[in-house]
Amino acid sequence: DAKTTQPPSMDCAEGRAANLPCNHSTISGNEYVYWYRQIHSQGPQYIIHGLKNNETNEMASLIITEDRKSSTLILPHATLRDTAVYYCIVRAREDSSYKLIFGSGTRLLVRP
């Protein structure tokens, strides 16, 4: 699975959009981009995933560049509860029986 690069930390103001970048320049054509987050001392939580097209759900939006070498997770109106470590993961299959390898992630701090 391709490696990802994320900034170690970011912060944003409560109520503003949080845009978390991820670089995956070695991604191959059939690899998916997954985002998870981990709130302190809890298990990770699935946020969203995509292959080529932009995706949106009730939690976030995922914007994938046309060349698929990078993506951005957008939390449209960040709240204090969104403070967490966000992991961008590239995975070879859209199959939950296939292992998920975590990188170092981005620690997002949402400021009051």
Next chain:
Amino acid sequence: GAVVSQHPSRVICKSGTSVKIECRSLDFQATTMFWYRQFPKQSLMLMATSNEGSKATYEQGVEKDKFLINHASLTLSTLTVTSAHPEDSSFYICSASRAGGGTGELFFGEGSRLTVL
């Protein structure tokens, strides 16, 4: 959403003893479960993949005789840390894959914090 439960959430044991951690999928059948370990301020490290009814597959560098994994049913996997030492103190997290694979979403337990004295 699907629920994965781990027990115990916290455990303290003496060096040399064995500790068992359970991971249950409460409302779905999990053909595959994964065990991760996380040290303070670090990311999750995959230890092993456990498939129901077969032997677990361990990641490189993880001792299979020290970390015994049993996946005896479609809703339960256990991790036993044998002859625990202080360096085994960590946060252990399991995740479960819904049978059929779905869209790749993994459901994680709340984690079990092990402290070895």
